[in-house]
Structures are given as structure tokens and as C-alpha cells.
Amino acid sequence: MAKTLFDKVWDQHVVKANDDGSVLLYIDRHLVHEVTSPQAFEGLRLAGRKPWRVSAAVATPDHNVPTIDRARGIEDPISRIQVEALAANCKEFGITEFGMDDIRQGVVHVVGPEQGLTLPGMTVVCGDSHTATHGAFGAIAMGIGTSEVEHVLATQCLIQKKPKVMRISVEGELPAGITGKDIVLYIIGKIGTAGGTGYAIEFAGSAIRALSMEGRMSVCNMAIEAGARCGMIAVDDVTLDYVKGRPFAPTGEQCGVAEAVWRELHSDSDAKFDHEIVLDAADIAPQVSWGTSPEMVLPVSASIPDTADARDATQKQGWSRALEYMGLEAGTAIEAIRVDKVFIGSCTNGRIEDFREAAKVATGYRMAASVKLTMVVPGSGLVKKQAEEEGLDRVFIAAGFEWREPGCSMCLAMNADRLESGERCASTSNRNFEGRQGAGGRTHLVSPAMAAAAAIKGHFVDVRNWKFR
Amino acid sequence: MQAFTTMKGLVAPLDRANVDTDAIIPKQFLKSIKRTGYGPFLFDEWRYEDVGQPEMDCTNRPLRSEFLLNQPRYQGATVLLARENFGCGSSREHAPWALLDYGFRCIIAPSFADIFYNNCFKNVILPIVLDGRIMDALFAECTATEGYSLGIDLQAQRVVTPSREGFSFDVDAFRKQCLLNGLDDIDLTLQESAVIQSYETRRKSEAPWLF
Numbered sequence: 001m002a003k004t005l006f007d008k009v010w011d012q013h014v015v016k017a018n019d020d021g022s023v024l025l026y027i028d029r030h031l032v033h034e035v036t037s038p039q040a041f042e043g044l045r046l047a048g049r050k051p052w053r054v055s056a057a058v059a060t061p062d063h064n065v066p067t068i069d070r071a072r073g074i075e076d077p078i079s080r081i082q083v084e085a086l087a088a089n090c091k092e093f094g095i096t097e098f099g100m101d102d103i104r105q106g107v108v109h110v111v112g113p114e115q116g117l118t119l120p121g122m123t124v125v126c127g128d129s130h131t132a133t134h135g136a137f138g139a140i141a142m143g144i145g146t147s148e149v150e151h152v153l154a155t156q157c158l159i160q161k162k163p164k165v166m167r168i169s170v171e172g173e174l175p176a177g178i179t180g181k182d183i184v185l186y187i188i189g190k191i192g193t194a195g196g197t198g199y200a201i202e203f204a205g206s207a208i209r210a211l212s213m214e215g216r217m218s219v220c221n222m223a224i225e226a227g228a229r230c231g232m233i234a235v236d237d238v239t240l241d242y243v244k245g246r247p248f249a250p251t252g253e254q255c256g257v258a259e260a261v262w263r264e265l266h267s268d269s270d271a272k273f274d275h276e277i278v279l280d281a282a283d284i285a286p287q288v289s290w291g292t293s294p295e296m297v298l299p300v301s302a303s304i305p306d307t308a309d310a311r312d313a314t315q316k317q318g319w320s321r322a323l324e325y326m327g328l329e330a331g332t333a334i335e336a337i338r339v340d341k342v343f344i345g346s347c348t349n350g351r352i353e354d355f356r357e358a359a360k361v362a363t364g365y366r367m368a369a370s371v372k373l374t375m376v377v378p379g380s381g382l383v384k385k386q387a388e389e390e391g392l393d394r395v396f397i398a399a400g401f402e403w404r405e406p407g408c409s410m411c412l413a414m415n416a417d418r419l420e421s422g423e424r425c426a427s428t429s430n431r432n433f434e435g436r437q438g439a440g441g442r443t444h445l446v447s448p449a450m451a452a453a454a455a456i457k458g459h460f461v462d463v464r465n466w467k468f469r
Numbered sequence: 470m471q472a473f474t475t476m477k478g479l480v481a482p483l484d485r486a487n488v489d490t491d492a493i494i495p496k497q498f499l500k501s502i503k504r505t506g507y508g509p510f511l512f513d514e515w516r517y518e519d520v521g522q523p524e525m526d527c528t529n530r531p532l533r534s535e536f537l538l539n540q541p542r543y544q545g546a547t548v549l550l551a552r553e554n555f556g557c558g559s560s561r562e563h564a565p566w567a568l569l570d571y572g573f574r575c576i577i578a579p580s581f582a583d584i585f586y587n588n589c590f591k592n593v594i595l596p597i598v599l600d601g602r603i604m605d606a607l608f609a610e611c612t613a614t615e616g617y618s619l620g621i622d623l624q625a626q627r628v629v630t631p632s633r634e635g636f637s638f639d640v641d642a643f644r645k646q647c648l649l650n651g652l653d654d655i656d657l658t659l660q661e662s663a664v665i666q667s668y669e670t671r672r673k674s675e676a677p678w679l680f
């Protein structure tokens with residue numbers, strides 16, 4: 001029978017099917033960070049249990065780590081205890097950890113693929129909703145809660161019900177200046193933040209196939225913002241080229257066998273989906289979110305909507321709260337919105353290609369005097385190193401941006417990097433919730449190029465008209 | 470694990486859609502390495518005038534009097550009425566921990582975000598999905614009636630109003646059994662150890678690079 005990509009990977013991981021329709025699903029890779037794991041390790045200890053297969057788990061601290069003055073350690077004692085707890089737990093249970101001084105440290109969803117810890121056809125979990133990122137490799141990658149982190153540590157399995165499968169195809173040639181980030185924001189704007197609830201989403205179509213792995217990861221990363229259990233993309237040459245030679249990828253003879261298996265990881269041509277959406281790439285403009293939910297997003301050429309145009313009472317209420325929180329008025333052109341700070345980084349846009357795009361825009365320019373701070377935060381130590389080898393750091397510094405150490409940073413502001421109340425930020429991260437980047441802070445989600453352009457002009461501009469120097 | 474069978478409790482109506490986990494428990498509280506103690510910080514930004522910090526004493530913090538949970542009539546609520554897509558956003562289990570620690574044992578909404586929904590069961594909070602129109606009626610009745618309470622019967626899968634009107638709800642059979650009997654799902658899975666091991670043996674020969 002014809003199978004979807006999701007079905008193929010799922011079926012390979014069913015350890016046991018239960019009578020009630022749930023299955024025991026085997027987990028190949030378990031990524032661990034400091035925020036959602038301490039209670040799980042504590043649970044193991046209290047029950048006297050051992051991890052089922054330590055080699056499946058790899059850990060790195062990312063949420064709490066400082067992005068400057070690493071040598072001084074973590075000043076906030078509560079953050080420090082959490083990062084130390086991760087190191088101690090990994091040591092106690094024998095789990096590989098890329099600690100704060102390791103060049104491989106970084107945002108867990110950047111580190112996984114970079115190290116080849118994420119491979120095509122795997123099941124990947126992490127106590128973090130943006131685990132969806134790894135689906136770009138044709139993997140089933142799901143965010144889980146701490147109880148499930150403990151469950152996976154103890155049993156290497158999860159009890160799961162199979163979700164429905166939706167295919168979102170983006171067809172046609174992507175216009176110049178449009179990135180994976182714009183595609184996924186556009187999709188969320190169309191289907192809403194609950195549009196994918198109960199589904200695994202396969203992103204397909206010629207515009208998706210034309211993306212690099214970095215672009216595909218940005219798309220899958222935000223599948224969770226559409227409410228989906230996971231997002232995934234079929235394996236092709238782009239995937240295989242990316243994986244080849246990574247430290248944890250198969251080598252020698254195994255490499256060829258694996259490749260043959262991985263080449264099967266696509267939906268069969270006559271596979272049936274529970275839901276299908278087809279979008280035209282030509283319709284996608286650079287996106288800017290204006291509200292406090294990722295579905296509140298518009299093309300850069302648009303203006304802030306009027307609550308009178310909301311589709312129902314619930315949306316109207318949501319919009320008016322969002323406008324108030326964001327300090328915006330209906331009818332204001334998005335290009336007229338001025339920003340105080342800019343953040344370029346995160347598991348959505350903290351990879352080498354993202355910094356290349358931002359640097360292209362910043363080359364030969366200076367940050368607007370009205371902008372207080374532009375933080376450029378690489379997703380990992382290795383991304384940082386590569387960017388420096390390519391001279392991207394010098395471009396940013398010459399533009400007046402700050403080039404930082406890797407971590408989650410101002411994506412969620414658990415460390416010292418945050419917005420003050422009322423400050424407005426152009427951010428390449430994935431969430432614009434109230435208070436996400438600091439209590440009272442106002443977030444606009446954009447692509448790296450759009451963020452860099454906003455930093456230079458002091459307000460949003462259409463990067464398609466940028467005069468590159 | 471504790472069991473959940475039946476309950477009756479005071480209801481608080483949180484009339485907002487897309488309540489995200491950052492709102493339920495802001496990130497600064499995620500630095501704790503414990504499972505308990507989050508109740509005083511539930512909905513911290515909506516509840517207090519100032520910005521909360523982990524481990525602070527909340528007894529004298531200035532309250533936002535208009536916020537639902539600060540109104541005298543909702544003190545002691547154990548059932549939360551919510552709107553669409555409740556619990557969206559991050560996978561943080563700190564969100565159900567905070568709700569539970571505050572005293573909520575049941576959340577009723579027209580829809581929940583997936584990971585949050587799952588996390589509730591792991592913490593003996595029952596998330597119930599009811600149709601939007603029923604939700605509208607419950608919101609209206611609850612707002613109009615001081616001391617409004619609902620009865621929940623998990624075995625019968627029913628929500629019962631003070632006027633004895635009942636609504637049935639769906640719940641996954643496995644999760645229901647775990648809640649009713651207070652079963653620990655890690656124990657249940659470990660009973661399948663032999664099956665997991667034989668799966669691993671087979672996969673090691675098929676796809677050795679995964680091990």
C-alpha cells in the first residue's frame with residue numbers, strides 16, 4: 001500500500017501496537033537540555049532506574065548560558081545551578097554532554113543536525129517544542145514534556161497515538177529575497193496556530209525542495225507554531241549531502257547502506273493524506289508578525305489590521321489585546337514601525353546560512369542611531385567558528401552589531417539578554433508571545449535579512465528593494 | 470501516581486483564546502530544578518503588577534485586582550474553563566505543574582495544544598474537550614452565578630452542571646485507565662522490556678548506524 005513519509009518512519013518504530021490504537025514507539029535519538037531535564041533525572045533517581053540506552057541521549061546547555069564573558073561563568077545563581085545540574089546528571093548517568101566550554105555547545109536543535117546526531121528516518125525527541133526542527137531530515141521529531149523525558153530515558157520508548165497527516169505543498173519558484181522563515185510564517189498566517197493540531201505536517205512542493213537544509217530546518221522548526229505534532233520533509237540529495245561526514249553520521253560501508261535506506265524516505269506518489277493544502281510560492285512576500293501570536297503576521301507591504309475586519313468575536317478580542325500590548329494602531333504601515341532592538345539567532349535562524357543572509361544586508365552599512373542594540377547570536381560554537389572564518393563577524397561588528405557566544409539568548413530571555421518593558425524588537429526567533437523576550441517586550445518575527453535591514457534603517461523595510469553594497 | 474476518579478469543584482472562567490505556556494508560567498520560573506512550588510507564580514504577568522522572580526515571597530506582591538484569579542469569588546477554584554488552543558507554545562511541563570500546584574485539577578476547553586494536553590495526564594490533571602457552544606453556555610452560567618461549580622466523573626466521562634445538566638466527553642482509553650488507577654506509565658512500559666529488546670536486536674541488524 002502507498003505510504004506517506006510519516007507512515008514509513010512511524011511503522012519502522014512501532015515496538016508494539018496496543019489494543020486501544022496507541023503504540024509503543026521506539027526513540028532513536030534523545031536530545032537533552034538543562035531546563036526540562038532535572039526533574040526527569042530526579043525521577044529516575046527516586047525510582048532507582050537507569051537510562052535504557054545511554055548512547056541514544058546527548059545533552060547540551062543552551063537556555064541559560066550567557067552570551068558574553070563566558071569565562072566569568074553564569075552570574076545568576078539559579079541559572080548556574082540548573083546548568084551545573086545538567087552536567088552532574090550527565091556525568092552520573094553516563095550521558096555525553098557538550099558543556100559550556102565545548103566548541104560543540106549550542107542550541108540543542110542546531111547542535112543535533114550539525115553533529116549528525118539527527119539522521120534521516122530517525123525518531124528524535126527532546127524536552128522542547130522546537131524539536132520539530134529535526135523533521136527537515138525526514139525524521140519524526142517531537143517535543144515532549146519532562147515526564148516523557150523521564151519515560152524515554154527509562155524505556156527508550158514513548159506511548160503515542162498516531163496523528164493524522166497533512167501535506168502542505170508550496171509550489172513554484174520562490175521569489176528573490178524570500179526565505180524558509182517567510183514560507184513558514186506565511187503558512188501559519190494562512191492555517192492559524194491551531195491549524196495543524198492533531199496532525200503531522202509534511203512540507204512538500206518545488207519551493208520546499210529548492211531550500212537548503214538550513215531553510216528546511218527553519219520551516220520545520222515552526223511546525224509547532226502551527227499546532228502540529230511535528231513537521232517533516234522528504235529526503236533528497238540536499239539532505240544526504242548535508243549529513244555526509246558529520247561526526248555522528250555513519251561511515252565506511254554503513255554509509256552506503258544507510259543512503260540506500262534513506263533514499264526511500266519520501267511519500268509514495270499515490271499516498272493518501274488526511275488533509276492537503278497547496279500554496280503558490282509566488283504569493284509569498286517577506287513576512288513580519290505584528291501581534292502576540294505567530295498567526296498575526298502580514299507581508300511587509302501591508303498595514304496593521306483593523307479589529308473590525310476580524311473573522312469572529314474571539315479573533316476580534318485577540319486582535320485588540322494584541323494591538324494594545326504591541327502599542328500599535330490599525331492602519332499603520334508595517335514599514336513605519338520603528339524598532340529598539342534586533343535579535344538575530346535562535347533555533348529557527350541561528351545557522352550559518354542565516355548569518356550569511358544577514359551579513360549580506362549589513363555589508364557596508366551602519367546600524368541606525370535610534371536602534372539601541374543588535375545582537376547576533378550564533379546557534380552553536382561551530383557556527384560561530386565558521387562565521388568567523390568567513391569574516392561575517394567583522395561585517396556585523398563594522399555595522400555596530402554585537403557578535404555573541406552561542407545559546408538561546410533573547411529568543412526567550414532566560415539569561416541576561418532581554419527586552420525592557422515597552423521595547424520593540426525585530427527578531428528571527430519563533431515566538432512573539434506576550435513577555436517572551438522580556439516582560440512587556442514587543443516582538444516582531446522576521447527572517448534574518450529582514451532583521452538586519454530593520455537594524456540598519458531603524459524600521460521595517462522590504463528587503464526585496466535592498467541596495468546591497 | 471495519584472488516581473483521578475470523580476471531583477466537584479469551584480470553576481474559574483478564563484475567557485481568552487490561545488493562552489500560551491509562557492503566560493501560564495513565565496520563563497524565569499523554569500530555572501527551578503523542582504517539580505513543585507510554581508503555584509504562586511501561575512499566570513504571573515497577569516496576576517501581579519510587578520515582575521516575579523523565582524523563589525520570591527509572593528504574599529505582599531501588588532495584585533492586578535481585575536485578573537480572574539484575584540477576584541474573591543474564584544478563590545479556591547479547582548476547575549478552569551478556557552478557550553481554544555489552551556496551552557500552546559513550549560513543551561514546558563512547568564505549566565501543568567503550576568496549574569496543579571495552584572489547585573486546578575481539571576481544565577475544560579474547546580481545544581488544547583497537543584503537548585500540553587499530554588502533559589496534563591502525566592500530572593493527574595484532567596483536560597476535557599467540550600464543543601464550543603457548550604463552552605459558551607458554561608462560560609455564561611459560570612460568570613452569572615457566584616459559587617458556580619461543576620462535577621466531573623471520569624469513569625462515566627461526564628461533566629455535570631449545578632442544574633444537573635450533563636455533558637459527555639471523550640478520553641483516550643489508556644489515559645483514562647492510568648488516571649483511574651493511578652498507574653505509572655514507566656512501570657507499564659518496563660513490563661514490555663523483552664519486546665523492546667527484541668525490537669532493538671532486529672533494528673541493530675537493519676540499521677546499525679542508529680545504535
Ligand code: SF4
Pocket residue numbers: 062063107108109128130346347348407408411412429430
Ligand atoms: S532558541 Fe528559543 S525556541 Fe529554540 S530552543 Fe532555544 S529558547 Fe527554545
